[in-house]
Amino acid sequence: MSALEIASKLLEAVRTSWQDAASMVIERERTLVKIWNGEAAVVQKWKTVDSYLRLGLDGRLVVLELSTSDPGKIADEAGSIWRIARRLEPSEIYSPLPQPTVQRMVGKAGDQGVKEFMEDPSPLVEEALDEVAREGGERASGTLSLELYRRGLATTAGFEGEEERTLLAFHLRAFAGEGSGHWSLGSTRLDRDGIREVGRRAGEIAIMSRKPADFSPGKFDVVLSPMVMGNLMNILALMSSALATMMGYSFLSKYKVGDAVGSQSFSLYDRPRDQELPGGALFDDEGVETVDKAIFEGGKLLTLLHNTATASRNGGKSTGNAGWVMPRAWNLDVLPGDVKEEEMAEILRNGIIIMNNWYTRLQNYVEGQFSTVSRDGALLVKDGEIVGNLGRVRLSTSLPRMLSSIEQLSRERSNILWWEVEIPTRSPFALIRGVNLTRPEV
């Protein structure tokens, strides 16, 4: 039975008890190789069916997430929660499911190449590890994930949709002496050149970051790699969700659409229709046709991300980003600049290139204050030349300040997807002026 057929069956099982309902079924087949010191730590294979229901009852909003495809179990759970739901008050984020503009959507964008390597992905891993070794890397760890994904959606408003996609996610961290380098790739297709590029980049950065350098904490001009930008753009995308602004999780609650938030160089798009980034969708979880859109353009906030309910609270229309409760981005795309990547150090002149980060934590979401820690190559640049690696330093600033201080962006961009970048993000390198860098005084 297809994902849509299962979703339709689930919808039939619950539609009589609820005022409106949406039923989504996601089938996944996935193979993941976890690489440890250049070998497989474990190979994992999953085949799962997960079912999701969004149920409306006189303005009350109920969501079920069950790891099953059994209509009987879903109906039982829906019945049990109906008895609880009827005692609740209406929700301020409930809206009737939208009437579809297109009643049926079917898409098939799976890449046969991804499917072929799901049984045994070891040749792909070995190609990337060869690149690490060629660059001089001594060992490498990472993950290669190949996935076939089918999603079916049926709603009581009359929408039916089904799509099939493939996904490749790969990241590798290489080590050379005290140096390390990390790079990643997210793709809809089997991109063997991209896989080798991840190995090459990881090895290259590891070699580049072997030589230690010292610094005193203070304000620096920095270049952030697409890995770092990917992480920060993911956080910005979460804050761009209209619900985040309602719940105290976004500094954008202080801004209106049209306000200048970032520098004119900065534009961020949500691109569900992108053919390369693997987070895309033809329709959102309410059956609304997705569209590519600017969240920020030329530094101005152009839209928050909405589902039907958050949009109607603001007197507007869904942006095709449902999330039944929380609107969210599909794929992120930071527009490029016109500087060549290899010229970034020269333009920076004196400062620090941060190649990777993690553990970004907000001190205050409403102000956007955060800090994040570098983990692979914080490269000190003097007179346009990389002179050494500062190791693990902390970048501490606020998102509005950072966005308004973006001065240059590289022409080349990378498609990032890894542990700290869960929404696939295409990003350039970014040069940002006057950022606080700290580390403990020992």
Add this chain to the structure above:
Amino acid sequence: MLGLIDEGSRRGAAYVEVRYQADSGKAIMMRNGRVLSLSSFGGEGVGIRILLDGGIGFSSTNSLNKSSLREALERALSAARVAGRLKRRKTGMSDERVGKASYEALQKRRIDDLSVDLLVERARDAEKNARDALKEARLSVFAFSLSSHVQEKLLLTSDGAKIQSRIPRLYASINFVLEDSGRTLQRWREFGGSGGAELLDEWKIEEEMREEASNLEVVMLRGISPPNEKLDLVLGQEIVGLAMHESSGHPMEADRILGREAAQAGESFVKPERIGEKIGSALATVIDDPTIPGSMGFYLYDDEGIPARAKHLYREGVIWEPLMNREMAFMVGRKSNGSARAMNYASEPLVRMSNTYLEPGTMSFEELIEDIYFGLYVKSYMEWNIDDIRWNQRYVGLESYIIRNGEINEPVRNPVIEITTGDFYGKLVGKDKNLKFFPGTCGKGEPHQGIPVWFGGPNVRLRNVSVRALGD
């Protein structure tokens, strides 16, 4: 399930582990006293882990008919073969005495008996208390969510483990924002434990919210800039607990020490040869103990069938015993100490913490601060992070005060403490007897696994620590 073990063994597997797990729960989300949504989550399935030809393979399915289970076994065998082929140095599982047991976490009052009306009422009371406690500031957001979760497992292994368990948990989180004249302050609090509906009473959320809102309003409106100098620092239990989790628990996970998590959660400043090395003062005794009744990280047998026990991660300042599962124990020629946990049926068991805490001292809080002429007390935090080897860490204080002449004095806004793990434990000169635990969800692995934990400790004193103000 036994048939799967027999079949896996017959096909050459050196180890077969079959785990059935069922999770079910409900959650309510509220904002400013109004219900936004009600949700129900869960699922059941079987995860199969195989050791074959020196490689480990894992597969899972949530279709529980015979043919799907057989298919999952085939996938696990095939995955193990691929893993074995990619490995030059073959892996294995330590030889252990595994358990046969059935247990459950005690509920004094059934979680299922918690009515939604009661939950809504309690959340509204908490919000009202916070709002009423404010004199000048505005409570612009009070977001409240509460979830119940029941986790049932049946674990069988080819070397004889048979463990059945049932653990109910209750968890609440609150995010509130205070505003006044363009200033804002944000507080995130969590409450959690294993057990039943009685937990909701034990947490006293309503009282905690009244006190937090009142104190934090004063910090926001009257807080002075922190001193920019080295001074004696008193850290509250909440920060101490977090520090134990981040700078003791994580670096003492054997899979990090050996590099298995290098590309995800990172490695560790602890290397195998550093075990036994002194890292802190004699007060630095940190324990991880899954057997604490009522705790978030409660279990009596781990997900490889090994009996749970308390482990001293650091003992009187010495790096002592890393957290181990059977694969890591095999690699270093030791025994597992029962630290393997999996998030759900679709997750491989990994080396995880449970309830990690600094052993309390014997002093009172007053004794801890009485001889501090000029210092800083940081009771709670908002932001924190730590590097990937768990050495360079940072905490930004939320509720903080100057200590002057042995007494808590004026409030302080946003003090920043950046300190190394070595300095944290090396400068530990005092701790009181007031042990308190806090809940959290610990992230690790790929695909990412969130595991319920507690972390805690007493109030502590650190000597001569640098404090700074928050930058821009």
